[in-house]
Amino acid sequence: MKVSDALSGAGLVALGGIVLWHVQGFPAMPGQKFGPAWFPGLIAVGLLVCGVVLLLRAPAGPRIALPEWTRRARPLAGVASVIGGLLFYVLAADKLGFYFTGFVLVLLWTRVLGAAWRPALPVAVVATVVIHLAFYKLLRIPLPWGVLERFAF
Amino acid sequence: MTTAILVQALALVFDPYVLWVILGSAIFGLFVGAVPGLTATMATALLVPVTFFMPPVPAIASIVTATAMAIFAGDIPSCFLRMPGTPASAAYTDEAYAMTKKGQGELALGAGLVFSVIGGLFGTAVLILAAPALAEVALKFSSFEYFWLVVLGLASAVFLALANPLKGIVSLLLGLLVASVGLDNPAGFPRFTFGNAELAGGLTLIPIMIGMFAVSEILRSVAAIDKPWEMAQAKIGNVFQGMWGLMRRYPLQTLRGSVLGTAIGALPGAGADIAAWMSYAVSKKFSKERDKFGTGHVEGIIEAGASNNSAIAGAWIPALVFGIPGDSITAIVIGVLYIKGLNPGPTVFMQNAVQIYAIFMVFILANLIMIPLGIAAIKGAKQMLRAPRELLMPVILLFCIVGSFAINNSAFGVLLMLGFGIVGYLMEENGFPVAPAILGMVLGAMLEENFISSMIKADGRLLAFFERPIAAGLGALTLAVLLVPLLRYAARIRRT
Secondary structure (H helix, E strand, O other), X not given: OEEOHHHHHHHHHHHHHHHHHHHOOOOOOXXXXXXXXXXXXHHHHHHHHHHHHHHHHOOOXXXXXXXXXXXXXXXXXXXXXXXXHHHHHHHHHHHHOHHHHHHHHHHHHHHHOOOOHHHHHHHHHHHHHHHHHHHHHHOOOOOOOHHHHHHOO | XXXXXXXXHHHHHOOHHHHHHHHHHHHHHHHHHHOOOOOHHHHHHHHHHHHOOXXXXXXXXXXXXXXXXXXXXXXXXXXXXXXXXXXXXXHHHHHHHHHHHOOOHHHHHHHHHHHHHHHHHHHHHHHHHHHXXXXXXXXXXXXXXXXXXXXXXXXXXXXXXXXXXXXXXXHHHHHHHHHOOEXXXXXXXXXXXXXXXXXXXXXXXXXXHHHHHHHHHHHHHHHOOOOOOOOOOOOOOOOOOOHHHHHHHOHHHHHHHHHHHHHHHHOOOOOHHHHHHHHHHHHHHHOOOHHHOOOOOHHHHHHHHHHHHHHHHHOHHHHHHHOOOOOHHHHHHHHHHHHOOOOOOOOHHHHOHHHHHHHHHHHHHHHHHHHHHHHHHHHOHHHHHOOOHHHHHHHHHHHHHHHHHHHHOOXXXXXXXXXXXXXXXXXXXXOOOOHHHHHHHHHXXXXXXXXXXXXXXXXXXXXXXXOOHHHHHHXXXXXXXHHHHHHHHHHHHHHO
């Protein structure tokens, strides 16, 4: 997605303004000139200045231009499935567990990206099991069991 | 350095476990480097969770080996697919492909390998000699010198290396803003946490890096998933054929590439990819056969190939001595060094001398085993490049998820990874470079801390920043780096 320099500039000005306004509420350090607001405040001023320069120097053109791949079915579905799938993991992994979410996601992604069922199914099973064993058993990362809690090992 | 330290370091490296880790990481690095869309930085980010449970030396060894291999292996798809395997090979991809088309694919791959090894060893030699010497000087540094070093690093990242400094500055500022989230500031005040406990500790870097370097890269690959890779045919026999002749014919180019590469690597914010671009340009500029460049001429590949591998080692110099990363790989490495108790800084060469020298040995070893493994990778290139992306990318994504989760054992890491993955993708798409943002995130705390403590010591007098001799020199250099491009820029605007 191409965002025009004018729009990014405006966004940066807004971000800088909000940060600058927000840090006004930070407490001062007694007896010191440089409190916690100083550093982010300076960054915010920098963002404001850069945003204004970007805005002023921006060449004319569309504000937002969709890249050419968004008009092709498989890439569009692929990118959507990656973003959606990761969100799904964040929301569901604790309840459903790693085995279930991992398997579903790999199967979804391989299929959407164009793999046939025959390689997709075994890859989803093997990838989930191997990554789980490596991280859960060898590296002792407490990956969630979720619905499979009863079978935890 | 005493012999006792060397012997102990040798024993650390030539431990069977460490050697297996090195071999495994080498194969991993070669694969990641050879497959377009997977980069050396991504390899490092993905290795971090795995290294968590290793002792310090194998943990660092895995990253050193994997990155060195990946930067070389990036040359392989340049020859077959006209696609760089990592951004560090992009500078001479067209040249290498043109050589394959002329029937010289074998020569291009051989030169890529041999001069990668030479460059890597050169950078390693400089690292071994320069880092401890610099550390002696750095022992005398106070917060004033560190402040200037950080500013110098940030300034050079933005100005020396980029086509569009303004967007570089924006990227840097965004990184600094991310770094200021949380409690970790001189005042200990929770900034931008909005009462959220996950944010109080600050935004964890590893999920952010996996997002910006791996997820954004995967998004790019997925967006081009329906474009098949077309493989050029090349007969691969003895890749060393003619290498001796090239070494005798282009010694100056090899040296120049290695020196420039090490220097660019050591410069904060600029790494192997920028080193390769600059060396290729230098090679073309000073070549006697300038008109042959672009038509499949090996000279630029030699210089830039040596350059990008020497940059890998060069980047470790400021990372080890000052804790200031030389490139985006060492930006990740610094975090690992802290976790492993090898806190970067001048004292690491005394307190952890054995481990540091063991790491130096791994650098040498990694560059030496690159010869046999590199030949194997070149021979197996066709198989590697046939790895189906529609199966590979989902598995890597699952790996990314687990890696981001593993740092704090929380799904928040996965959310961070996704958010910064999208941000990284959009930034690159719109000409905002990602590397300055990463540098800002890594150095933000150091910048603020050294500034505040200097200001407290100096009681608010800015002149104090120039009163110590080294600080004054560093300060003057920093101001020059900041002012020269600005003046040039102003002059250009006045002309147009």
